[in-house]
Amino acid sequence: MFDNLSEKLDKALHVLKGHGQITEINVAETLKEVRRALLDADVNFKIAKEFTNTVKEKALGQDVLTALQPGQLMVKLVKDELTALMGGDVEGINLSGDPSVILMSGLQGSGKTTFSGKLASYLKTKKTKKPLLVACDVYRPAAVDQLLVVGEQIGVEVFSDRGNTDPVAISKAGIAYAKANGHNVVIIDTAGRLAVDEEMMNEIANIHKAIQPQETLFVVDAMTGQDAVNTAKAFNDILNFDGVILTKLDGDTRGGAAISIKSVVNKPIKFIGTGEKMDAIDVFYPARMAERILGMGDVVSLVERAQEQFDEEESRKIQKKIAKNQFGFDDFLSQIQQIKKMGSIKDLMGMIPGAGKALKGLDIDDDAFKHVEAIIHSMTPLERATPAKLDASRKKRIAKGSGRSIQEINQLLKQFDQMSKMMKMMQGGGGKKMMQMMGAMKGMQ
Structure with missing residues (x-):
């Protein structure tokens, strides 16, 4: 969503980096690139011009935010104007009437x-x-x-x-x-x-x-x-x-x-x-x-989605298991299912500030964890509960049952171990914990 526009706006706003103050010359240079980015995104020329003129007037008349760096100030001004251009306040739906x-x-x-x-x-x-x-x-x-x-x-x-x-x-x-x-x-x-x-x-x-x-x-x-x-x-x-x-x-x-x-x-x-x-x-x-x-992310929406999908009772049970080193693959599978219910993995990662650049050019399929699920489903209940029991012969059987290689199984086990340790360290982190977990999971794709 808006990947191309985000990239071009980011480049445009970087023009101000290194300047000690906002001047008419460097503002004009930056906003010229902003206008180009908007036009390339198929924004009407008149609207794009009015947008950049408004930002320019506010930037040159700015005297209360001098403590900020010019680049930071410009990003704030552009964000505020983008918000106003798209409507400002959120609008609800009228459900009066019967029906x-x-x-x-x-x-x-x-x-x-x-x-x-x-x-x-x-x-x-x-x-x-x-x-x-x-x-x-x-x-x-x-x-x-x-x-x-x-x-x-x-x-x-x-x-x-x-x-x-x-x-x-x-x-x-x-x-x-x-x-x-x-x-x-x-x-x-x-x-x-x-x-x-x-x-x-x-x-x-x-x-x-x-x-x-x-x-x-x-x-x-x-x-x-x-x-x-x-x-x-x-x-x-x-x-x-x-x-x-x-x-x-x-x-x-x-x-x-x-x-x-x-x-x-x-x-x-x-x-x-x-x-x-x-x-x-x-x-x-x-x-x-x-x-x-x-590229600032959308942490509020991410946490709202998490609150809608994550079961509090289930989360408490998992936290207890983590504390006792009993977190197993069944629990991990449950977490994957809940994250998938929240929407597209790439869309969710894009809500984390700074993740947009990291994801640039990366094709994340909605079925990105399908092979992980296949490996886990090929394990016995005992193996899911106690991953330490996975010896060479068990791995060979799981590889055959899931259609994946032993190397992939070893990689999953290593990443699962790293993530288990990370989750134990982050206990009580709420939404932050979930976001970091998603970051760890990205490496399993």
Whole structure:
């Protein structure tokens, strides 16, 4: 996410290194590179120019932070302006109404149907709501089937009416069904098109007028860059939507849409999609995203994810085992599973300050620990509990059972021993402990 932009901004801000004070000349040189980095990320030229002009004015008028080095001051100014450009404060979702009606809009291929499911799953688990998905795409082949599959996957009911070709009537019927069956949130998945057209806009406008939703969300593929911003403006002119959903931020996105969409449509980014799984949805925090873009990491989000996935009782048991030198491969396997639930390993590592540079050019697969799991699953319960019993003959059997080499097994044992010692030293470190554990695990890939 934003790897290229982060690298270029880092290089641009390093221009100030070695200068004793901020002057108009070195600020201009730095901001010229910042503007180039933004343009390369597909940020609108006018927005990029206004951004750098604002930073320049603040940098040259700065008289209260003279104790900081120029490079540090410039990073802070850029971070603050990036945060403001992307919306400033985090925006919540409006769940008033009984039921709360959420209308999803966007072009075909933006990930609208999948994200409808992600949002339903999020509201079900994080907000303890009882959502209903309503299939109003009457044009795309298998659109209803896709939503039914998504609904089954997350345990959320889907309302559909295959015999009806009127999306307005279907949406009304879906809301009536929700009221009659105790659903307090209705998420309406509408049809998309390959491009903005009058027929599409009229249809979505008619649905909006008929159901008067509490939230109208525009789903956009972040990988489409400036085109995403232009499409958002076209939809906003018709719908006056409440917020933006950016999908596919885990892909090779240049980041222009995330940075500039708020200033164009004056509507907040509310959620982002960060993967294909149904739990790959995050609330959008402008300040946290700005810090990640500038390579500062996002420790708060990392700890929040850890708190969601790590079982406190299980953690206490493991701490006791570590203290007694009883930490075994079953415990290690449990830790791997919990970390994997938190999301993409590379995404998680990117949340650790300074890790972005270390990961540059490193391809970390989501199945990076598959061979480690295979080795552990090939061990007997006794071997998992007491790794010291793994002699040459046992290693040979495990290698054959897991399809890995004896050298890999020896490497895993060595790293496991190092990590066990490290964890014992860090007992009581909470989130910090987990992050260092992840760093140790990276070496096992």
